[in-house]
Amino acid sequence: MRFIDRDEVARRLTYEKCIPIVREAMIAFSRGETLQHLRSIIPLAEGRLFGIMPGAMASDGPFGAKLISIFAGNAAKGRPSHQGLVVLFDPETGAPVCLVDAGEITAIRTAAASAVATDALARPDAGDLAILGTGEQAVSHIRAIATVRRLRSISIWGRRIEQATALAAEMNTELGIPAVAAAEVPDAVARADIICTVSSAAEPILKGAWVRPGTHLNLVGSSHAGPVEVDNDLVVRSRFIADGREGVLAQGAEFLRARAAGLIADTHIVGEIGEVLAGTIPGRQSAEQITAYKSLGHVVQDLASAWALYAGD
Incomplete structure (x- = not known):
């Protein structure tokens, strides 16, 4: 089992790399080529949520889930508001193969998605x-x-x-x-x-x-x-x-x-x-x-x- 931590995500997942990845993922999503359920969100307390997001990139592609906490008050204390893990499974064997820091991926891919939309929709x-x-x-x-x-x-x-x-x-x-x-x-x-x-x-x-x-x-x-x-x-x-x-x-x-x-x-x-x-x-x-x-x-x-x-x- 490999673990990719926050620092490695930040270093390697640049916007130049992530923007085209997200672009292709959203095209595949709208074509019905990906598999996923609506996210499940559990309210824990005021300003605190726990989200569970399962999915697959294709019926025969990599699959997994994101488990993430959203604590709104963390930002004021210098801590990330989104923290969690992305769990990846191998499409050939079904084995879990990697854990990735979800907070940093969320920060980068969310902004990358907005950049994709801006490029498509802004003047x-x-x-x-x-x-x-x-x-x-x-x-x-x-x-x-x-x-x-x-x-x-x-x-x-x-x-x-x-x-x-x-x-x-x-x-x-x-x-x-x-x-x-x-x-x-x-x-x-x-x-x-x-x-x-x-x-x-x-x-x-x-x-x-x-x-x-x-x-x-x-x-x-x-x-x-x-x-x-x-x-x-x-x-x-x-x-x-x-x-x-x-x-x-x-x-x-x-x-x-x-x-x-x-x-x-x-x-x-x-x-x-x-x-x-x-x-x-x-x-x-x-x-x-x-x-x-x-x-x-x-x-x-x-x-x-x-x-x-x-x-x-």
Whole structure:
């Protein structure tokens, strides 16, 4: 049994490597070539969840599961919010062959998936990025989006301005891209044509009235039914693309709230990102259209990334 720890994942699973892996995994998912159940989430206590995600990359391919805890309070204490393991099984023998640190894979592949969606749905000239949130996904999303778009500016909002300021300084130094902290969300998104919501907000922090025409959004922070990051107006106004239709219909909080209000129907999900990537449905239809990618995450993203590390690709 091999173990691939957090440091090895961070060193080897670069965004240049992970983005195409996730892209192909989502195309396969939308084609029905992968096998998986909806994630099972067990609430442990306030702000604490345990998730179980089984799946297979193909009926005769590598298979396994992700076991992960999500402790929202960890970020304030300098600990990862997502911790766990990806367990890989050999498709030939059925034997468990590898354990991989799931926290680091989750951080990288989630941002890689948003980068895939941004590349497919954002305007080609989009380059002003707004990040709402200051946790580990904020850092990973900045790095991933910078891989697929030439960024002109980065604006960061967080509930604690000092954290947003520190992150802006770090990204400015690392990437050489002008980065600033914003005291209020409307200020953060005023110029943005790419917005990533990566917060732990329980109620909307972003309103449709603040978002410019032509903007692309990655809605990432809420991964289960309940907490929402954006208001109903923004959901209604957007061309809404799911990472997986079934998952969003069951667990996509922002979509579910707008539907419960009677503002949209299930058909408001125009398709899955894998369908856009495969060319079976159109993505952005005009320069003025607002596009939204709802990310819940899929175990095939984890399995494909982990298997690439195990197989030595």
